[in-house]
Structures are given as structure tokens and as C-alpha cells.
Amino acid sequence: MLIEQGSVLAVERDSLWVAVQKSATCSGCTQSTCGQSLLSRLNRGEVLLKVSLNGRSASDFVVDDQVSIGIGEVALLSSSLLVYAVPIMTMLLLLSLGHYVWQLPEVGLILLSLLGLFGGATGIAYLLHKPVFASKYEPVLLDHYLPFKNHT
Numbered sequence: 001m002l003i004e005q006g007s008v009l010a011v012e013r014d015s016l017w018v019a020v021q022k023s024a025t026c027s028g029c030t031q032s033t034c035g036q037s038l039l040s041r042l043n044r045g046e047v048l049l050k051v052s053l054n055g056r057s058a059s060d061f062v063v064d065d066q067v068s069i070g071i072g073e074v075a076l077l078s079s080s081l082l083v084y085a086v087p088i089m090t091m092l093l094l095l096s097l098g099h100y101v102w103q104l105p106e107v108g109l110i111l112l113s114l115l116g117l118f119g120g121a122t123g124i125a126y127l128l129h130k131p132v133f134a135s136k137y138e139p140v141l142l143d144h145y146l147p148f149k150n151h152t
Contacts (some may be wrong), residue, residue, distance in 0.1 A: 001070040003142060008065040009048065011058050016141065018067055019046040022047050060144065068143035080139045080148050090120030
């Protein structure tokens with residue numbers, strides 16, 4: 001399970017809004033011309049996640065509490081595969097149909113490929129927002145750390 005620390009931004013009846021700091025996957029070298037370095041500079045900030053309380057009481061949490069959230073490796077990898085592979089596969093399928101079956105001209109193939117790419121992405125986005133699929137891929141609340149308060 002991949003685990004991240006976050007700070008509670010809002011408490012709802014059955015969930016928390018948690019801010020998690022983005023971490024760059026590569027910060028070990030001093031080279032500033034690579035693509036990862038550029039992306040990390042452009043995308044600084046926090047990621048906001050809605051995390052289900054899973055039976056815990058909302059009154060146990062307040063804004064600025066520190067929590068630990070996690071997502072399973074299999075869920076992360078399979079969702080990445082779906083998000084990347086399905087649009088490309090639908091694009092290639094429609095491209096092949098347009099070329100070999102319907103014998104479309106080049107402009108038609110380009111338009112059909114774009115339709116397949118965006119259609120596949122839209123279909124996956126729709127499926128991943130369905131409750132049956134969404135519950136499998138959402139982060140889970142693991143730990144709750146109370147903020148330190150100095151009582152002097």
C-alpha cells in the first residue's frame with residue numbers, strides 16, 4: 001500500500017477533504033533540463049482528496065488534523081493502465097477499422113482516431129465515477145494524528 005501524510009482541510013458528515021503535498025518522483029540530480037524537473041516546477045502545490053471516513057465519527061476530526069491515507073498498489077497500477085491504455089486502444093481500433101474496413105481518406109482517419117482517443121477517455125472517466133468502480137480506486141483513511149498543542 002502506498003501511504004501519504006495529509007492535512008485535513010474540511011470535515012463532512014461521511015468524509016474528509018485532505019490536502020497532500022505533491023512529491024516529485026525525481027529530485028536526486030542537479031540537472032534542470034530534464035522533463036521531470038520542468039513538470040515538478042509547473043505542478044507545485046497540493047493535491048486535494050476526498051477520503052471516506054469508513055465508519056469513523058466525523059466529530060473525531062477537525063481542520064488541520066494530520067492523517068495518513070493509503071491506496072493499494074494494485075488499484076493504482078490498474079487505474080493507471082485503464083486511464084492510459086483504453087483511450088489508445090480505442091483510437092487504434094477505430095483507426096484500423098477506418099483504414100482496412102471503411103477505407104477512409106487520411107483526414108477521415110485522423111478524425112476517427114481523435115474520436116476514438118477522446119471517446120475512450122470519456123468512457124473510462126464515466127466508468128471510474130460509478131460507485132462500483134470508484135470505491136475500488138479511492139484512497140482509504142489509515143491513521144489520525146492529533147495536532148500537538150502546547151498547554152503552557
